[in-house]
Amino acid sequence: xxxxxxxxxxxxxxxxxxxxxxxxxxxxxxxxxxxxxxxxxxxxxxxxxxxxxxxxxxxxxxxxxxxxxxxxxxxxxxxxxxxxxxxxxxxxxxxxxxxxxxxxxxxxxxxxxxxxxxxxxxxxxxxxxxxxxxxxxxxxxxxxxxxxxxxxxxxxxxxxxxxxxxxxxxxxxxxxxxxxxxxxxxxxxxxxxxxxxxxxxxxxxxxxxxxxxxxxxxxxxxxxxxxxxxxxxxxxxxxxxxxxxxxxxxxxxxxxxxxxxxxxxxxxxxxxxxxxxxxx
Amino acid sequence: xxxxxxxxxxxxxxxxxxxxxxxxxxxxxxxxxxxxxxxxxxxxxxxxxxxxxxxxxxxxxxxxxxxxxxxxxxxxxxxxxxxxxxxxxxxxxxxxxxxxxxxxxxxxxxxxxxxxxxxxxxxxxxxxxxxxxxxxxxxxxxxxxxxxxxxxxxxxxxxxxxxxxxxxxxxxxxxxxxxxxxxxxxxxxxxxxxxxxxxxxxxxxxxxxxxxxxxxxxxxxxxxxxxxxxxxxxxxxxxxxxxxxxxxxxxxxxxxxxxxxxxxxxxxxxxxxxxxxxx
Numbered sequence: 074x075x076x077x078x079x080x081x082x083x084x085x086x087x088x089x090x091x092x093x094x095x096x097x098x099x100x101x102x103x104x105x106x107x108x109x110x111x112x113x114x115x116x117x118x119x120x121x122x123x124x125x126x127x128x129x130x131x132x133x134x135x136x137x138x139x140x141x142x143x144x145x146x147x148x149x150x151x152x153x154x155x156x157x158x159x160x161x162x163x164x165x166x167x168x169x170x171x172x173x174x175x176x177x178x179x180x181x182x183x184x185x186x187x188x189x190x191x192x193x194x195x196x197x198x199x200x201x202x203x204x205x206x207x208x209x210x211x212x213x214x215x216x217x218x219x220x221x222x223x224x225x226x227x228x229x230x231x232x233x234x235x236x237x238x239x240x241x242x243x244x245x246x247x248x249x250x251x252x253x254x255x256x257x258x259x260x261x262x263x264x265x266x267x268x269x270x271x272x273x274x275x276x277x278x279x280x281x282x283x284x285x286x287x288x289x290x291x292x293x294x295x296x297x298x299x300x301x302x303x304x305x306x307x308x309x310x311x312x313x314x315x316x317x318x319x320x321x322x323x324x325x326x327x328x329x330x331x332x333x334x335x336x337x338x339x340x341x342x343x344x345x346x347x348x349x350x351x352x353x
Numbered sequence: 354x355x356x357x358x359x360x361x362x363x364x365x366x367x368x369x370x371x372x373x374x375x376x377x378x379x380x381x382x383x384x385x386x387x388x389x390x391x392x393x394x395x396x397x398x399x400x401x402x403x404x405x406x407x408x409x410x411x412x413x414x415x416x417x418x419x420x421x422x423x424x425x426x427x428x429x430x431x432x433x434x435x436x437x438x439x440x441x442x443x444x445x446x447x448x449x450x451x452x453x454x455x456x457x458x459x460x461x462x463x464x465x466x467x468x469x470x471x472x473x474x475x476x477x478x479x480x481x482x483x484x485x486x487x488x489x490x491x492x493x494x495x496x497x498x499x500x501x502x503x504x505x506x507x508x509x510x511x512x513x514x515x516x517x518x519x520x521x522x523x524x525x526x527x528x529x530x531x532x533x534x535x536x537x538x539x540x541x542x543x544x545x546x547x548x549x550x551x552x553x554x555x556x557x558x559x560x561x562x563x564x565x566x567x568x569x570x571x572x573x574x575x576x577x578x579x580x581x582x583x584x585x586x587x588x589x590x591x592x593x594x595x596x597x598x599x600x601x602x603x604x605x606x607x608x609x610x611x612x613x614x615x616x617x618x619x620x621x622x623x624x625x626x627x628x629x630x631x632x
Contacts, residue, residue: 153524160447183526191524197517200539209535210525259521266525 106131106300107152107270112166114147114156114324121147123324125166129317134292134301136315136332138308140352144324145304149274152302153189154182171269187214190263190299192276196255198247199262203230203239206247206258210266229261233291253284260291271295273303277310289314308348312336320344384610388603396604401570407595413605418572419488419580420609424556426492431500431551436544439504440533443511444519457508463501469560471498476564489576491566498561499551506550510543511536542624549620553613559584583609 107129114122122144129135137145147156154175156162167174175185199206207226216222226243230236235257239250247258256276263271273292277285292314295301305311311318311332318335320328320343328335328344339345346352395412402411442453475494484490514536522532537544555561559582567579568589583605590602 187526197521213527213531
């Protein structure tokens with residue numbers, strides 16, 4: 074609860090209309106977490122993210138919600154510098170990960186990405202075997218010992234509950250797994266690089282309800298060790314698994330709060346309208 | 354009216370397919386019909402004897418060996434240049450990069466340059482470098498001919514790769530080089546097709562090797578020696594007034610066709626083997 078209060082105090086909320094409550098603007102600095110200051114993102118001439126100020130509490134699940142095109146995915150990509158690949162994207166502001174601005178000159182992009190395990194919208198297994206998919210990350214990050222790699226692969230396949238299902242055929246192609254299994258494999262692959270943060274970009278949107286449930290349970294399990302940041306367009310999912318909600322609209326952060334409070338007693342008119350389904 | 358349109362269009366489509374297939378059957382049929390009777394074991398195991406061009410003993414092993422050597426060398430050179438170039442414009446340069454577009458445009462122009470121009474250019478280059486008509490000259494010139502074909506077809510399949518895969522690799526902390534290696538595995542069937550197209554074009558081309566590889570009745574034993582090729586062998590034999598020699602030209606054409614068919618089938622086999630992890 075203290076964390077929740079701290080979080081609320083970190084908000085920089087842009088007043089939307091007269092019915093809004095006044096918001097505290099005090100900033101609190103956390104250790105080992107993500108802090109975003111005055112972040113603006115432009116894609117060509119379009120201003121996509123507008124003056125984002127946010128702190129993400131550690132070892133919890135933060136869900137970013139908002140209507141399509143509000144900048145959720147763009148925001149997530151700023152956290153692991155995936156925009157570096159598209160020169161049209163211009164980024165201003167600061168993103169502190171473990172108290173280091175990842176956009177400072179001289180910061181190694183690979184180190185930054187290694188800290189962030191990403192789970193994409195659709196599972197994307199690498200064109201290799203189940204085993205090699207999980208072993209890929211450790212291998213490219215310099216682990217050569219066969220025994221260590223074997224242990225890592227088994228450990229993370231067990232962690233995502235896939236080991237019992239694929240035991241005996243770990244050398245067969247990853248593309249033969251079901252979509253739900255593939256997504257768990259991708260999670261195991263991401264965890265095998267030993268990140269500190271888990272980013273999920275609508276990670277369950279292509280899955281069936283049962284696989285969705287398994288992935289959601291995994292996220293809940295993950296927050297014991299990792300800081301989890303999820304983009305989702307399902308309010309129910311956010312309500313089920315999130316500890317904190319960030320509501321974005323047209324590139325701005327409108328409201329942030331602990332899940333219960335956010336859903337039961339939203340502070341902004343815009344949030345109330347969104348939650349009631351007036352727009353989506 | 355609606356159904357009539359549908360019917361007419363269907364007839365046109367089936368007709369087009371039949372024309373293409375019958376064309377293939379007719380060409381292969383003619384070559385085999387005329388060539389098979391003259392195709393002897395001697396043809397493929399012996400080099401031309403003294404009276405070969407008058408219809409006497411010998412075979413075209415010199416041309417088979419020359420063609421194989423030239424295409425193998427040219428393939429090696431063009432692979433060494435094409436693969437890095439395609440990786441560079443697709444994975445290192447950003448999307449919509451003007452430089453990548455300039456490269457693609459240049460490749461399109463090179464793609465359309467007639468092979469005799471490559472032959473003439475290769476010849477000029479050899480004169481400048483002081484190389485005689487030789488295996489090396491043929492290899493370099495054929496490499497120039499097939500490189501744009503290989504690059505362009507590899508580029509086309511590379512552009513079709515879904516964006517998710519590079520993103521997944523980069524987000525795991527891969528360097529671009531590590532990413533390219535995995536993507537190349539995914540591109541293996543496309544690379545095989547590119548090789549097949551390039552080899553098919555290169556091995557059957559006469560104009561590029563006309564001035565650059567020369568012609569000899571012997572099998573070349575070094576890069577500096579001249580090399581015979583199957584297309585030129587067919588060309589010279591077909592120009593002979595002796596009927597037996599003319600028939601041998603068709604037999605040589607059978608050999609060339611069979612080589613291309615073998616390459617084609619093996620490329621398909623290997624591409625399906627390499628793509629067993631495709632998703």
